[in-house]
Amino acid sequence: MEAKLLMGNEACAEGALAAGIRFFGGYPITPSNEICEIMSRRLPAIGGRFIQMEDEIASMGSIIGASIAGLKSMTATSGPGFSLMQENLGFAAMTEIPCVVVNVMRGGPSTGLPTLPSQGDVQQSRWGTHGDHPIIVLCPSSVREVFDLTVTSVNLAEQFRTPVVLLMDEVIGHLREKVVLPQAESIEIVDRQKPTCPPEWYRPFEDNRSGVPLMASFGDGYRYHITGLTHDEMGFPTTKKEEVSASTHRLHRKIRQGFEKIMLYETFLTEDATTVLVTYGSVTRSAKSAVLELRQEGAKVGLVKMTTLWPFPRIVLENLPEQVRAVFVPELNMGQIYREVVRVNHGKRKVRKITKVDGELISPQEIINAIKRERIDGSKGR
Amino acid sequence: MVQKDVDVYQYLRHEKKFPLMWCAGCGNGIILGSIIRALHGLGLEKDKVAMVSGIGCSGRTSTYVDLNTLHTTHGRALTFATGLKFARPELTTLVVMGDGDSLAIGGNHFIHAARRNIDLTAFVYNNNIYGMTGGQVSPTTPEGRIASTATRGNIENPFDACRLAEAAGANFVARGTTYDTDTLDEIITLAIKKRGFSLVEILTPCPTIYGRYNRLGDAVKMLKAQLEDTVPVEEAGNLPAEELAGKILTGIFVDASKPEYCDQYEGLLERAQKN
Numbered sequence: 001m002e003a004k005l006l007m008g009n010e011a012c013a014e015g016a017l018a019a020g021i022r023f024f025g026g027y028p029i030t031p032s033n034e035i036c037e038i039m040s041r042r043l044p045a046i047g048g049r050f051i052q053m054e055d056e057i058a059s060m061g062s063i064i065g066a067s068i069a070g071l072k073s074m075t076a077t078s079g080p081g082f083s084l085m086q087e088n089l090g091f092a093a094m095t096e097i098p099c100v101v102v103n104v105m106r107g108g109p110s111t112g113l114p115t116l117p118s119q120g121d122v123q124q125s126r127w128g129t130h131g132d133h134p135i136i137v138l139c140p141s142s143v144r145e146v147f148d149l150t151v152t153s154v155n156l157a158e159q160f161r162t163p164v165v166l167l168m169d170e171v172i173g174h175l176r177e178k179v180v181l182p183q184a185e186s187i188e189i190v191d192r193q194k195p196t197c198p199p200e201w202y203r204p205f206e207d208n209r210s211g212v213p214l215m216a217s218f219g220d221g222y223r224y225h226i227t228g229l230t231h232d233e234m235g236f237p238t239t240k241k242e243e244v245s246a247s248t249h250r251l252h253r254k255i256r257q258g259f260e261k262i263m264l265y266e267t268f269l270t271e272d273a274t275t276v277l278v279t280y281g282s283v284t285r286s287a288k289s290a291v292l293e294l295r296q297e298g299a300k301v302g303l304v305k306m307t308t309l310w311p312f313p314r315i316v317l318e319n320l321p322e323q324v325r326a327v328f329v330p331e332l333n334m335g336q337i338y339r340e341v342v343r344v345n346h347g348k349r350k351v352r353k354i355t356k357v358d359g360e361l362i363s364p365q366e367i368i369n370a371i372k373r374e375r376i377d378g379s380k381g382r
Numbered sequence: 383m384v385q386k387d388v389d390v391y392q393y394l395r396h397e398k399k400f401p402l403m404w405c406a407g408c409g410n411g412i413i414l415g416s417i418i419r420a421l422h423g424l425g426l427e428k429d430k431v432a433m434v435s436g437i438g439c440s441g442r443t444s445t446y447v448d449l450n451t452l453h454t455t456h457g458r459a460l461t462f463a464t465g466l467k468f469a470r471p472e473l474t475t476l477v478v479m480g481d482g483d484s485l486a487i488g489g490n491h492f493i494h495a496a497r498r499n500i501d502l503t504a505f506v507y508n509n510n511i512y513g514m515t516g517g518q519v520s521p522t523t524p525e526g527r528i529a530s531t532a533t534r535g536n537i538e539n540p541f542d543a544c545r546l547a548e549a550a551g552a553n554f555v556a557r558g559t560t561y562d563t564d565t566l567d568e569i570i571t572l573a574i575k576k577r578g579f580s581l582v583e584i585l586t587p588c589p590t591i592y593g594r595y596n597r598l599g600d601a602v603k604m605l606k607a608q609l610e611d612t613v614p615v616e617e618a619g620n621l622p623a624e625e626l627a628g629k630i631l632t633g634i635f636v637d638a639s640k641p642e643y644c645d646q647y648e649g650l651l652e653r654a655q656k657n
Contacts, residue, residue, distance in 0.1 A: 058491055069465070
């Protein structure tokens, strides 16, 4: 394949089409607009469906409806729109409807900084909707990775029957890079498992070994009920405590059982490292430069890039070499992943945050300075 | 005349679903009967019909019928139905909502679904109150009426769902009552048959909450009052203004043939694929 100059948002649309997304419901919002615009042009050309809805609540509803009809479905938005989607996102989690929500993060809270980068929606992507729900959240740090992770998002949504959130920093969405996209036939595509039994045997939310029930599309001859109310394995509302508990536990178990497939991360020069940076998204790029520069000075610094943000990949910390004494978490927020790192660290290592919330990126020098500062005064903080 | 002696049981789900959760005297079951008779009369295959509902007393309708049923979030039924219908246009898609559901929290989706003219048949069960949550004032509670959040009388102007849908561009707009099921059966049949966005508003009594708050008598009295409170639209032209004052018009208000959204999209697909 030839190399192309692509923007992150363009790569996202390309990845979606390659993964088999055939329905897009969207609403304009900066800085995600290119995804919606490209899908509006490309989907009709391949027989897919594009619709611009009246708001983000409606976008989210429309993609759930289309997924129930059997189409792989997606929407894209940014902070304020993502907030509006939360109720229906929870509906998708509860009713186990596969769908992908792209959130190109801008500065917040509220209208915030529409055109500037931020990683402020990390905790919202986990807990934005009410109730105990499972969710998968992925975060790319390059244009090529946007393509790959969009495909992965669609695949994980289909495999685990869950909404998947692709969190991009504004700067990744609008970054242009030279990329070589993979050949269509080399891309792994996952489709939801459908029932093949006679309709009268179908139990739409029945547990099985994977914890992921078989999903019939409306119109396929399996008439059944879907509700956001807590439901039994036939899909009907229940308040029986055994059924309520079983339903909630299965929702979590199906994701837990898939941890190995879902937990994506990369390590960089950690083998001999005594100091490690835990990063995600655009910050990974600055952090890698910082690591290389510090290495030149003889410091044993490494990096772990989290690709999956939720479920939180605690394995990233657990698998660090024994000699690692300090962990730094640089991020474009007030420390949203830092608190998770502290949580799973159990006091084992020194954990420090490097935060920035002024609408600018963290530079390699800022990371280097933060690490050096800590070495001089090792006593401060936790 | 739509056939009356329909075996409605073949359209209902029996295991674990009955008795209905609606109060004695509620009109919602009457509407459900009308919808079933219309579906039967049209000879629609159950596998090819979807019912999408919102939240509230009306929202529970979808639990009882043996169709492809989707019970969504409060006010958002039309958005789910839009995605479902657009992704699978061969499904006859019915959308069941209440007055608060469709006109307060879902008001934006209501006008846009009508404007878009996507082939959905929307039912608004109008009981003038939030029944399930205990009787709060709704966007169709008439001025002066009592509700749990308007104990001194409602001071707001109510919405007329039919006029709203008409103004927003709906292709078919009608109002029926649970008193006159013959007409209701006919209206629902026409609405489902109509290609494009159809609205059927149905006046349905809530004797347990609305009736008690406003001392409107029992279920029978409230049902009979529907006859006195309404005037068929075709008779309204012959009546003097004073006789029409305070009356609610019933019947078919709009029966147009505007281009339908999925059909329009088919045209767009052809153009997109030619280039």
